[in-house]
Amino acid sequence: MKRIGIDVGGTNTDAVLIVDEKVVHSVKRPTTADVTTGILDALRALRANPVAAVPVDAVVIGTTHFINAVVQRRHLQKVAAIRIGMPASASLPPFCDWPADLASLVSGEIFMLEGGHDYDGRPFMPLDIAGLKAAARKIRDAGLRSVAICSSFSPLDPSCETTAREILGEICPDAAVTLSHDLGRIGLLERENAALLNAALNDLAATTVAAFRQAIADSGLAAPLFLTQNDGTVMQAEIATAFPVMSFASGATNSMRGAAHLSGLHDAMVVDVGGTTSDIGQLRHGFPREANAVVEVGGVRTLFRMPDLLSIGLGGGSHVEEGPVRVGPVSVGYKLTSEALVFGGTRLTATDIAVAAGLLDVGDRSRVAALPKALVEGALSYAKRKLEQDVDRMKTEAGDVPLLAVGGGAFLVPDRLPGISRIVRVPHGDCANAVGAAIAQVSGEADQVFRELSREEAIAAARGIAEDRAVQAGAERASLKMVDVEDMPIAYLPGNALRVRVRVAGAIADPNIHEAA
Amino acid sequence: MSEVALKSISLEEIEALAVGAWILGTGGGGSPYLGLLNLRRLYADGHRVQLMSPLDLADDDWVAVVSNMGAPLVGQERLADSRNIARAVRMQEEINGFKFRAVMSVEIGGGNGMQALMAAAHLGIPVVDADCMGRAFPEAQMTSVAIGGLRPYPCTLYDPRGIEAVVTKVPSWKWMERVSRKICVEMGSIASTSKAPRTGREVKDWGIHFTTTSAIRIGRAVQEANRRHEDPIAALLASEGGKKLFTGKIVDVARRTTEGFLRGSATVEGSDEDRGDKLKLSFQNEWVVAWRNDEAIAMSPDLICVLDSANGHAVGTETVRYGQRVTIVALPAPPVLTSPRGLEFVGPRAFGYDLEFRSLFSPAEAGA
Numbered sequence: 001m002k003r004i005g006i007d008v009g010g011t012n013t014d015a016v017l018i019v020d021e022k023v024v025h026s027v028k029r030p031t032t033a034d035v036t037t038g039i040l041d042a043l044r045a046l047r048a049n050p051v052a053a054v055p056v057d058a059v060v061i062g063t064t065h066f067i068n069a070v071v072q073r074r075h076l077q078k079v080a081a082i083r084i085g086m087p088a089s090a091s092l093p094p095f096c097d098w099p100a101d102l103a104s105l106v107s108g109e110i111f112m113l114e115g116g117h118d119y120d121g122r123p124f125m126p127l128d129i130a131g132l133k134a135a136a137r138k139i140r141d142a143g144l145r146s147v148a149i150c151s152s153f154s155p156l157d158p159s160c161e162t163t164a165r166e167i168l169g170e171i172c173p174d175a176a177v178t179l180s181h182d183l184g185r186i187g188l189l190e191r192e193n194a195a196l197l198n199a200a201l202n203d204l205a206a207t208t209v210a211a212f213r214q215a216i217a218d219s220g221l222a223a224p225l226f227l228t229q230n231d232g233t234v235m236q237a238e239i240a241t242a243f244p245v246m247s248f249a250s251g252a253t254n255s256m257r258g259a260a261h262l263s264g265l266h267d268a269m270v271v272d273v274g275g276t277t278s279d280i281g282q283l284r285h286g287f288p289r290e291a292n293a294v295v296e297v298g299g300v301r302t303l304f305r306m307p308d309l310l311s312i313g314l315g316g317g318s319h320v321e322e323g324p325v326r327v328g329p330v331s332v333g334y335k336l337t338s339e340a341l342v343f344g345g346t347r348l349t350a351t352d353i354a355v356a357a358g359l360l361d362v363g364d365r366s367r368v369a370a371l372p373k374a375l376v377e378g379a380l381s382y383a384k385r386k387l388e389q390d391v392d393r394m395k396t397e398a399g400d401v402p403l404l405a406v407g408g409g410a411f412l413v414p415d416r417l418p419g420i421s422r423i424v425r426v427p428h429g430d431c432a433n434a435v436g437a438a439i440a441q442v443s444g445e446a447d448q449v450f451r452e453l454s455r456e457e458a459i460a461a462a463r464g465i466a467e468d469r470a471v472q473a474g475a476e477r478a479s480l481k482m483v484d485v486e487d488m489p490i491a492y493l494p495g496n497a498l499r500v501r502v503r504v505a506g507a508i509a510d511p512n513i514h515e516a517a
Numbered sequence: 518m519s520e521v522a523l524k525s526i527s528l529e530e531i532e533a534l535a536v537g538a539w540i541l542g543t544g545g546g547g548s549p550y551l552g553l554l555n556l557r558r559l560y561a562d563g564h565r566v567q568l569m570s571p572l573d574l575a576d577d578d579w580v581a582v583v584s585n586m587g588a589p590l591v592g593q594e595r596l597a598d599s600r601n602i603a604r605a606v607r608m609q610e611e612i613n614g615f616k617f618r619a620v621m622s623v624e625i626g627g628g629n630g631m632q633a634l635m636a637a638a639h640l641g642i643p644v645v646d647a648d649c650m651g652r653a654f655p656e657a658q659m660t661s662v663a664i665g666g667l668r669p670y671p672c673t674l675y676d677p678r679g680i681e682a683v684v685t686k687v688p689s690w691k692w693m694e695r696v697s698r699k700i701c702v703e704m705g706s707i708a709s710t711s712k713a714p715r716t717g718r719e720v721k722d723w724g725i726h727f728t729t730t731s732a733i734r735i736g737r738a739v740q741e742a743n744r745r746h747e748d749p750i751a752a753l754l755a756s757e758g759g760k761k762l763f764t765g766k767i768v769d770v771a772r773r774t775t776e777g778f779l780r781g782s783a784t785v786e787g788s789d790e791d792r793g794d795k796l797k798l799s800f801q802n803e804w805v806v807a808w809r810n811d812e813a814i815a816m817s818p819d820l821i822c823v824l825d826s827a828n829g830h831a832v833g834t835e836t837v838r839y840g841q842r843v844t845i846v847a848l849p850a851p852p853v854l855t856s857p858r859g860l861e862f863v864g865p866r867a868f869g870y871d872l873e874f875r876s877l878f879s880p881a882e883a884g885a
Contacts, residue, residue, distance in 0.1 A: 085594075085595070087677040087678060088595040088677050089595060089596035089598060090598050090600075090677070091558065091596075091597075091598040091600060092551065092554055092555065092558070092596045092597075092598070096554060097554055118705040119588070119590065119591050119594070122705075124595075124705070125678060152594045186590060186593055187593045187594075188595075189551070189593075393827065393842070449590075487772075499590065
C-alpha cells in the first residue's frame with residue numbers, strides 16, 4: 001500500500017508518503033488562501049524527493065475547510081428546508097434552535113408537510129405528494145439550488161425522504177438534495193440540523209473537492225482522492241462532495257489516529273500541542289473516543305460523530321505572563337516566527353521558554369539567555385499543572401496509561417505526569433495529522449430499532465447493515481472489524497424493542513486504479 | 518375568584534428550570550431541552566407564564582395536572598409541541614364542563630417539568646408552584662395524589678393527528694396506568710395527557726408544594742457556579758442540603774426492557790476519595806437504589822441524582838454511557854413520599870427490592 005496523506009491546517013499544509021504503513025517522507029508547507037496552491041506546493045515538495053516519486057494507490061486529504069466555513073459564516077448558500085412529519089413537531093420548525101446570524105444566512109424557504117413514520121415503522125401520516133410538488137415548484141421559482149429534507153424516524157424508514165428527492169428531481173432537477181437519514185441518527189432536530197448545514201455547504205464542497213482534484217492532477221498523480229471524516233475513517237471524494245459535514249472534526253481525529261499509528265499504541269491518551277491550543281483525547285482500539293452528547297458546530301446542535309476532545313489554550317505560541325506566571329490562553333498564532341523572542345520579536349512565548357530551558361533548538365538562543373531561571377521554571381511548571389489537570393479530566397481509566405505527545409508544541413509536555421505510565425514521543429510526530437489521513441480506514445454504521453429479536457440477533461443484523469454500508473463506501477469486506485457497538489432497550493415500547501448502533505471499519509479496497517507506469 | 522398575587526416567570530428562570538428539572542428527574546423523565554425551545558419561542562412571541570402559590574388556590578378551584586407520557590426516544594422524533602398539552606387540558610374542560618383556574622405538572626422532574634408552562638402559555642392561566650412527585654417516577658400510581666387516595670379519573674390523551682381519547686373511569690391508579698399506557702402505545706408511544714383534575718383543596722392537601730421554585734433554584738445554583746468556574750455540584754449540595762454519595766467513572770451499563778420499562782444497572786468505579794470502591798446504581802427509568810460494595814446506601818424515594826462531574830448537569834438512564842465521569846448525590850424526598858403509606862407506592866419494595874427504606878436524611882433535613 002502506498003498512500004499520500006495531506007493535512008490542510010490553519011497554518012501549515014503537511015504531506016506524507018506512507019509505503020506499507022511506514023512513513024517514507026514528510027514535508028510541511030504554508031497553507032495558502034486558495035488551499036489548492038498549498039496542496040500543490042506540498043505535493044511537489046514531497047515528490048521532489050526521489051524516494052517519494054513513486055506511484056500511489058490513494059491520496060487522502062484531511063481538511064478543516066468546511067467546519068471553518070460554518071464557524072466563520074463564509075461561503076454558505078441559501079437552503080430550502082423540507083420537514084416531513086406534520087402534524088407533529090409543528091411548533092419547532094427547521095432552524096428553530098440556530099443562532100440568528102447563521103439562520104438568516106442559510107434559511108431560504110421552509111416547508112412542513114405531512115408524512116413520516118412511527119418508531120415501529122408504521123407510517124405516521126400519508127406522505128403529502130401534492131404538497132411536495134408545490135414545494136418543488138416554489139423552490140424552482142425562488143432559484144434555490146440546495147435542499148435539505150428531513151422526515152420523522154427516517155433512520156428507520158427513509159422512504160418519505162427518497163420519494164421527496166424523486167419529486168424534486170422531476171420538478172427542480174438542478175437542486176442538490178441532502179437527505180437527513182444519510183447523515184444522522186435518531187433525534188429529528190439534530191439530524192435535520194446536520195442536513196441543513198450540509199446543504200448550505202453544497203457549492204463550497206463541489207468547488208473545494210474539484211480544486212483538490214486539480215492540485216493532485218497538476219502534481220502528476222493519477223490516484224483516487226479520499227477525504228477523511230470525523231471518526232478517523234475516509235470517504236471517497238464523491239461522497240465528500242455530497243456530504244461535506246462529515247469532515248467537520250477530521251483535523252483532530254487525524255492527529256490522534258496518526259499518533260496511534262506512529263507509536264503502535266492503540267489504547268492511550270493523546271495530547272496534540274499546536275501553536276494556539278492543545279487537544280487532549282483518548283484512543284480506544286486505535287480510534288478516538290467519541291463525544292457523549294450533542295456536539296455544537298458554529299452554535300448549531302448536531303449529533304455528529306466527533307472525538308471527545310478537550311481543547312485548552314496552551315500551545316507553542318502561547319503568551320507567557322509574569323507575576324503570577326501564566327501561559328496562554330492568548331497566542332501569537334501564525335505570527336510565531338516574527339513575534340517570538342527567539343525569532344527576533346518582542347513577545348515572550350512558550351516557545352521562548354522551551355528554548356531557554358534547552359527543550360527546543362529553534363531561532364536565536366542568545367535572545368533568551370537572560371530570562372530569569374525562576375520564570376522559565378515557573379512557566380514550565382504552569383504548563384505541566386495545566387496538562388496534568390486536563391489530561392486527568394479526560395482519562396477514563398483508574399490505572400496508569402501511556403500518553404502520546406504529538407504536534408509542533410509537544411515540547412511543552414513534561415517527561416512525567418501523574419496517572420501516566422510513560423510519555424511517548426515519536427518520529428514524524430509533528431506531521432501526525434497527515435499520517436492519520438494517510439492511514440485512515442473506511443467505516444460503515446447502522447443505528448436502528450429492532451423488535452422481536454434477541455440482543456445477539458439484533459446486533460448481528462445491525463452489523464450486517466454496517467458492513468454493507470462500509471463496502472459500499474469502498475472498504476474491503478474481509479478486513480472489516482467492529483469498532484463500536486451500543487444497544488439500548490427502549491423504555492415503554494413493546495416488542496422487546498432494542499436500539500442498536502454498530503460501527504465497523506476496515507482497509508480501503510484495492511482501487512484497481514494505478515498511476516500509469 | 519379572589520385576587521391572588523401571581524409572579525411572572527422570566528425566561529432566565531425557565532432556562533434555570535430546564536437544568537433543575539433534569540436534575541430532579543433522577544435519571545428519568547427525558548431531557549427538558551425541547552420544552553425549553555418551545556418556551557423560548559413562546560416568550561419571543563410575547564407569551565408570558567405566571568406562577569401561583571398552591572396556598573393561594575381556593576378550595577373549589579379546578580387545577581389541571583399535565584404530563585407528556587411515553588418513550589423518550591419517540592420524543593426525539595415527535596418533538597414536544599406546546600399546543601398538544603394545551604389541547605389535552607381543553608378536553609378535560611369539555612368533558613367536565615368547567616374551566617381550570619391553573620395548571621400543574623404531574624412530575625417536576627425531566628421534560629414534564631416544562632409541560633405545565635407550555636400549557637399555561639396557551640391557556641392563559643397560571644402554573645401552580647407544585648407537582649405530584651417532587652421528582653420523576655416511572656408509573657402513574659407513583660404520585661402524592663395516589664398516595665392520598667384521590668380519584669384517579671378521568672384522564673385525557675391527545676395525539677396531534679386528531680386522535681383524542683378519554684379514560685372515563687377506572688377502579689384504581691394501577692388500572693389507570695395500565696389502560697392509559699395501552700392507548701399511549703397505540704398513539705405511537707407518546708401522548709399529551711391531562712390527568713384527573715384536582716380541586717384547590719386537594720392540591721393544598723396532597724400536592725408537593727413549591728417544586729417549580731425548587732427546580733429553578735437548583736438550576737440557578739448549577740448555572741451560576743459554572744459561570745464563576747466554581748464547583749457546580751458543591752453549589753447544588755449547599756443549596757439543597759444534599760449529600761455527595763460517590764465520585765467516579767461509569768465502567769458498565771446493563772439495560773433491558775421488561776414490562777415496558779427500562780430496567781438495569783450502571784456501575785461506577787470510584788476516583789478521588791472513593792478510589793478502590795464501586796457503586797452500583799439500579800434503575801427503572803429512574804435511579805432507584807445505589808449499592809456501595811453491595812450495601813444499599815441510598816434508595817427511592819430519596820432522590821438519587823447522577824451528575825456530570827464537570828458541569829453538574831444531569832445524566833439520564835437512557836444516555837448514561839461507559840467512561841462518563843459522574844458524581845452521585847442524594848437529595849431529600851418530600852415527606853409525603855417517605856410516610857408509611859407513601860413508601861407502599863414509591864419505596865424500594867414498590868420497585869421489587871426487599872429492602873427496608875432507610876433515608877439518608879433526618880426528618881428535619883427533609884423539611885417535615
